Amino acid sequence: MAASKNGYLILKLTEYLAIYAAVLSTFVFLWNVLQSKAKIKVDLIYGIEGEDDDIKSGVYIFVRNLSSHQVYLSNLNLLYPYRSVGFKERITHLWKYKRFPSRIGWVSTSLSNYLIEDGCPVCLEPRKSHSVLITDDKLEGVLSDAVDRSLIGCAQDQLWNNTYSNVFHYPVVANDKSA
Template identity: 55%
Template structure:
């Protein structure tokens, strides 16, 4: 092969790579994450889960809605097969219930326009999460963000733990006290 054929192959590969890069940058991208958070609300510190929406793309993204999902029932094999045949796609959220933040008096700040490299977050307080998870079969959450063109972006599943309640006058136990209670025999009364 002579030099012109090598140059033609190089040009074809380079133009294909540039085309793929341009296509990947042409669509707006949104990242949705659920994280533990503490925020100061009206002078008090409130803890819960924050829905963080990030825009790493070079385009402005217009958000219209932020919702939460929780598992309501355990789907059967029949449910999966019906979903595959009806919608012709793999079912990933069968048995999950979508609920709006406004159902729990939480302001989501939408509609909002996210510029390049900006983010938006909404705190869901712990008491609202407990109210939301009363009907759930498992203590799992997902968040979904919808843009102005009705495209949905889901967060990964977030495992929300059961946080034990302490009375107001009880002092937190030290590590040594906890280890001592764990190592004590149960029928030593």
């Protein structure tokens, strides 16, 4: 390094270039680490499918591959609340397991338990999606044991990494098809 003049540090051009290269290589390394992780997003959306007299309504589970790598999905699940959970139980869970108790009181169920074909296992290509319609009559069967009409979708890859959707509040649906 060059000598200090009036309290300011004077650097040579090569030292500026070395600092620039170090900062740039650190940024590129962090960028590559973030890009190498597979990213999927799960959404639950109420929708309708079919034509004319064969219209089915229900909740779609959309799984989107947001990464630049293939993702191999092994199954899709639904979670629903089966009991109420108090504040004391949440604090006990936090203390005992050292993790935030976000899904205490929720039960996970496979779509195959309700004879719903989820199309898994499936390979999701980069920037592609996969969707499954769960009809209203099947959802009523799923929610028959639930304490409220909330759902969470879950996609599990073949390495057992789970990705969850936000909570979806399923509306009460009339079974009258004349409307």
